[in-house]
Amino acid sequence: MATAASIATDLTTCSICLEEFDNPRSLPCLHAFCLECLQGYFKDKRPGDEIGCPMCRKLFQIPSAGLTGFPHNFVIQRLIDDKQVSSEEVHGVPCVVCLEESDGSSERTATATVYCVDCKQQLCERCSRPHRRMAGGAHRLTALGDELEVQELIQLQATGSYDKHNINTMKIAIDWY
Numbered sequence: 001m002a003t004a005a006s007i008a009t010d011l012t013t014c015s016i017c018l019e020e021f022d023n024p025r026s027l028p029c030l031h032a033f034c035l036e037c038l039q040g041y042f043k044d045k046r047p048g049d050e051i052g053c054p055m056c057r058k059l060f061q062i063p064s065a066g067l068t069g070f071p072h073n074f075v076i077q078r079l080i081d082d083k084q085v086s087s088e089e090v091h092g093v094p095c096v097v098c099l100e101e102s103d104g105s106s107e108r109t110a111t112a113t114v115y116c117v118d119c120k121q122q123l124c125e126r127c128s129r130p131h132r133r134m135a136g137g138a139h140r141l142t143a144l145g146d147e148l149e150v151q152e153l154i155q156l157q158a159t160g161s162y163d164k165h166n167i168n169t170m171k172i173a174i175d176w177y
Helices: 004-011 036-042 074-090 098-103 126-134 147-159 166-175
Strands: 024-026 030-033 050-052 059-061 114-116 122-125 141-143
Touching: 004 122, 024 036, 024 074, 030 036, 098 122, 122 126, 126 141
Parallel strands: none
Antiparallel strands: 024 030, 050 059, 114 122, 114 141
């Protein structure tokens, strides 16, 4: 079952770079991409050239102003802005992977938005993506803030202080996240 956080991530992720949109632009078919991604994808094209959408292949012409002539997608930009504000307001916890890679400087680290139950780490959206596609199966990710309930269930499993009914409840709860 998809959570609000995973839906927001899907809606705010560019399908070319697989990162959060940066300056999202809408094509005539209504698919959106980062301006920089479009510029890289269509680097050899000029205004007036006919090109196909990277997603649906619908043909359209590049505006006379070039790729910057495609309208800014304010709806997606609003989702990104709201997602960033809510994650900062709720926790402001730095992503552990980003923090390690930035040599401990929390000024340059992304804010954690999800918790990996399997790794017991708080991660930003970017660092959580590999956890969703692990070779041995996707890790169990939950929106930051929901991890306490999941951790309690895992603790019960680890200590053995549960009965058969609680195991099923725990599996349902974890799968739901």
